[in-house]
Amino acid sequence: MAVLEIVDLIKNYGQVPAVRGVSLRVEDGELLCILGPSGCGKSTSLRVVGGFEQADGGDVRLDGRSIILLPPNRRPTAMVFQKYTLWPHMRVFDNVAFGLRLRHLDKALIERKVGEALELVGLPQARRRYPNQLSGGEQQRIALARALVLEPGVLLLDEPLSNLDARLREEIKRIQRRVGITSIFVTHDQEEALSVADRIAVMDQGRLAQVDTPEAVYDRPRTLFVADFIGRMNLLPATYLHAQNALRVGTALLPGPAAAPWPDGAALTVAIRPEDLHRVTLPGPTAFSGHVDVVMDLGHYRQIGLHVPPVTTLTMIVGKDDHPASGDAMSVAPVRYLIYAGQTSPPTQAVDTLATEASPPEEVRLDARGHATEALSERPARG
Ligand SMILES: Nc1ncnc2c1ncn2[C@@H]1O[C@H](COP(=O)(O)OP(=O)(O)OP(=O)(O)O)[C@@H](O)[C@H]1O
Ligand SMILES: [Mg+2]
16 A cells, blocks of 8 residues: 655745645555646656655655655655666666665575566666666666666656657556556656546646546646646637627637626637537538638648637647648537636736636537537535
């Protein structure tokens, strides 16, 4: 059993607040990804958990016991750093064996454990090589073996895949599953997080913006920041029309949710995923009409930039059999969208308040005729 709790963690570098009150619980055997833009405090959080930085406030607990005063080598954690840190003068075998020798294990046992760890990361043949005789990805896998061989309660991985290709992501997930180890995995790559994580903690400017399953983070980003950061999203400024319970978005008029919480004239943002925009032949009031700007062939589908004056360029996707050309007239209508209170331009700038104070978005789904089919609304759980 290894349940990790991070409780109201605070870390400042002089005047720079790097981590501003982060609380997280990682379940036994869970792979949690911390995802966020450069400089948001991911590595700092991880280093505090590993004991490589001292916190200015808060606690780190393993199975309910505080470990925050323990030095790194006495913590039940093992860390793979952002920049791989193998000892260049040691062969692979000795790099991996290092921590076991410090623990005075006997030679035969070290031999067996190192062999197993190298097997696990798929590099048993590299044991006699030096780090500079390995590729970046191979070095990263050896760094992973070196952490795993210690059989830590918690594995901390700081961007371990930045040197690995997509196929190796699956491998790391398989290894993590097989070993069943509680893990925190830091990345700024949202695709990586969506593909490997059990849950994602989206971090922004030292705070958590959302902690959820990959599906929930993608389907219902809690804030505009998350909506903008995770996956492709069309973010359109909108005005709320109370009398019609509708949103004016450029020339389109979109139905509002069943219980709209905004006053007439409220400035809102409508968020539409590219896959939720469908081509229509008879454009109704919910349609956006424009001209195809760019077509990008992405293998199994095509991504289209549709220029819609005066609003914006919409990103949408069409199947492989659809061959729109640049300049073609096209109309599209959303089948699902989220509505956020407030407008920001660009949306990522208003993060600070949005991350902590914003109400969750309202969701609207439309049928083929552009009528709202269901209007789920999630109210803030306040008093
Ligand atoms: N040793 C340090 N001294 C002073 N400031 C630091 C130090 N380490 C990090 N910072 C600052 O703290 C903030 C968080 O840094 P951190 O390394 O945790 O970011 P990150 O999310 O890991 O970013 P990246 O994706 O680029 O690795 C940044 O503003 C950074 O400049
Ligand atoms: Mg970092």
